[in-house]
Amino acid sequence: MCTCMLPVIMAPTTMELHDGGAIMEKSRLGNWHSRGISKGEKRRLSIGIEILTQPHILLLDEPTSGLDSAAAFFVISSLTSIAHNGRIVLCSIHQLSSEVFNLFDDLVLLAAGETVYFGERTNAIKFFADAGFPCPTRKNPPEHFLRCVSPEFDNVLSLMRSKNVNDTPSSWNSLVNMTTEETKWNLINSFKNSMHSANVREKIREIKLRKEAVIERAYDTSTLKQLCTLTHRSFLNMTRDIGYYWLRILFYILVSVCAGFLYLNVGTSNNAILPRSKCDGFIYGFMTFLCIGGMPFFLEELKVFEGERFGRRYGEAIYVLSSFISSLPFVVAISLTSGTILYHMVNFHPGFSHYCYFCINLFCSISVTEGSMLVVAALVSNQLLAIVTAAGVSVLMLMPSNVARRITDIPKFFWRYPMSYISYIAWSIEGQYKNDFVGLEFEPLIPGDRKIKGEVILKEILGIQTDYSKWWDVGVLVLLLISYRVLFYLALKHRDRASSILRTTMSE
Template sequence: MRNPSDHFLRCINADFDKVKATLKGSMKMRFERSDDPLEHITTSDAIRRLFSYYQHSQHYLTARQKVDEMARVKGTVLDAGGSQASFGMQACTLTKRSFVNMSRDFGYYWLRLVIYIVVTVCIGSIYLNVGTKYNSILARGACASFIFGFVTFMSIGGFPSFVEDMKVFQRERLNGHYGVLAFVISNTLSAMPFLILITFLSGTLCYFMVRLHPGFMHYVFFVLCLYASVTVVESLMMAIASIIPNFLMGIIIGAGIQGIFMLVSGYFRLPHDIPKPFWRYPMSYISFHYWALQQGQYQNDLVGLVFDNQDEELPKIPGEYILENVFQIDVSRSKWLDLSVLFGMIVIYRLLFFAMIKVSEDVTPWVRGYIARRRVQHKRREAELAMIRTPSLRGYVVDAAPELPADHP
């Protein structure tokens, strides 16, 4: 009833003989009778018996035959590393394993799903049936800003799990089990169903509780935009995890990057008021919040709606006017183009994740070798300085005593 590998390791490990010799005179060993055959045989006898059985087995003959075939081949370099599985098999196996791991780990996606649902229910209850009154203009903007800013911000909670995945990948990558591209593709595919589930459930609750723009295509755009934003954050955190193994530092860096992206998204500071050239170009265009919130969801929600004015006698305000004059948004650009930019960012961040792993594989050994060489040179220099400061007595020359004057006492 043992694991076979544990059984045979116990058979050939001489340390157990010392343990048995130590416990031989104890009360437990004196009064208990063990049925384990290994208690009545020494390690040397077990090794001798295993060796004898192996020499008369078919495994020994097969191995000898293969060794003789290799010995007859001259001038051929044997391939000793790498996986024999095809790229498709590697990606498929890694996807299945990663999916099982994510489904069994409660903190990977299930806890985030619960938190997302709780937060979106809170948003829906606060902005419940927001309507088209004059005050609802800024309320709709604030609701969309919170959803695509702070809700997607919570995706950094999966960073510790990303770090654990990277540790497993690095160990298996050193053993040559699979390539970097197979790992990146499998990680992307295995996470996709969970992210779709999270964004679909939470987005649906929020959309219909707040009563955003009616229409099926508007709802589809909202869910797709939320999915793209969450996936972009996941891709960004995976890229950070590839170079920063400390999950606390990674969360701090990821939170700082997202904070900067939210700052130039166009809500806290209107697009035309963002200082140029650095913050407006290129930072606001690099920010995925800018495309998801300012260029995407605002158009999706406001175009086609008509809002009440401050005074009932004044004419109603169309959503296009609000977009151009209040939120400073170019309505001539399609919202679907903005959504395609978000999906393009997903691809870019995944490629960045791939590139960082490849660079880390090449640069890290060189950096470690350089540091090791500098330490060796430093130690050698310290040893040389120590020899100069403490020379041997053999190198000293004893000067003759100085001549004293004749009248010296």
């Protein structure tokens, strides 16, 4: 549960109100691989989270949907207690029992965007009776109200008549000779001419004449506490869900072992020049594709974020920063495990500094790739489409690198300028080429000739410039990492606007 907007001290009455959730204490929500609480319990939990933030106005869309009669009665009773303590509770409910219906204070009936009734619940039955549609004896009033305004009942009647079924329910006798459309407009016109409508208009007029009052929060949470809370919660989710990072760590290890055996002790012979470059391209080019496996989990987290942002519990910047911090231990684990396995099995350039650079470069590459995946997840909400888009972005970043062709040989338009400069895979591979080849000497093509220096191979065979240090490549990766996080922030900030523009464009 997110505590970003919880008050520091909660009143005893508030604590007593939520004792009904004690049965779910220490219970896990569950996910795709572990069973948790039921759908009804999840609904009650979501309502409880909203109640704990103590909002001045609580808007609930079908809070009793999927609940049994006892659970529905408990939920509405709790909401009634909150309403009687000075807060406004608005619920939209399609079907409810008479016991739950009697807990409400006011009732609004809508049909096709028109107001059928708006007033106290206790006066609704009398209003329908005065309009010529009395509620039959021993019938649930909400069911009678729906029967009068819902066009679905007309479809049922027409189907029954087409099947020559004449035993219409006795409670329908007063309406059987009148369509729902006629009943609905009779009720709408009756309401417009009733005292209930006049009372509503008078209340609206009084509200308009009042001076605007700014409702301030009774409590506020510091930015640091929000960041710590979100980071802790996100880290717990990543730890508990084996599919978020643990499976990916396992896959990275398996792929690293396979690549290690494929390029085992590649050596420094003249035949090892091409395999070394291909190994570097494989590591940074294809292993980053495994980041796409986190897309479903990114989308699930964004759904939670959307709901909590709508409640103004925290901002986009806090969420972006907390998601990055919480993922750091897992990305470091991936980099160290995969980097250690590959470095020793392939037998890259010896030296602890070269090993450290290899792991740091791999860490930056994976972090930048995850940043690009988050940007895609923020812009594309459909899971399948998001995975396809993320794969397309990865391929687009792979093409202007040295994996397929030397950067100096690719077309200048678009591919070299600007794609080769914004491709994080190109910078990762270039840095690793320098880290591996600079300082090494390879056997000559003709025995007895001078050994071939790694710097010569970089310039003449791989087309890599050695005018600047390999750490400049890492610096560019860090800059790209920050840039993608900023893009992620902007995508979250303007997500609704971008989605509406996209939908409008596609519809046209």
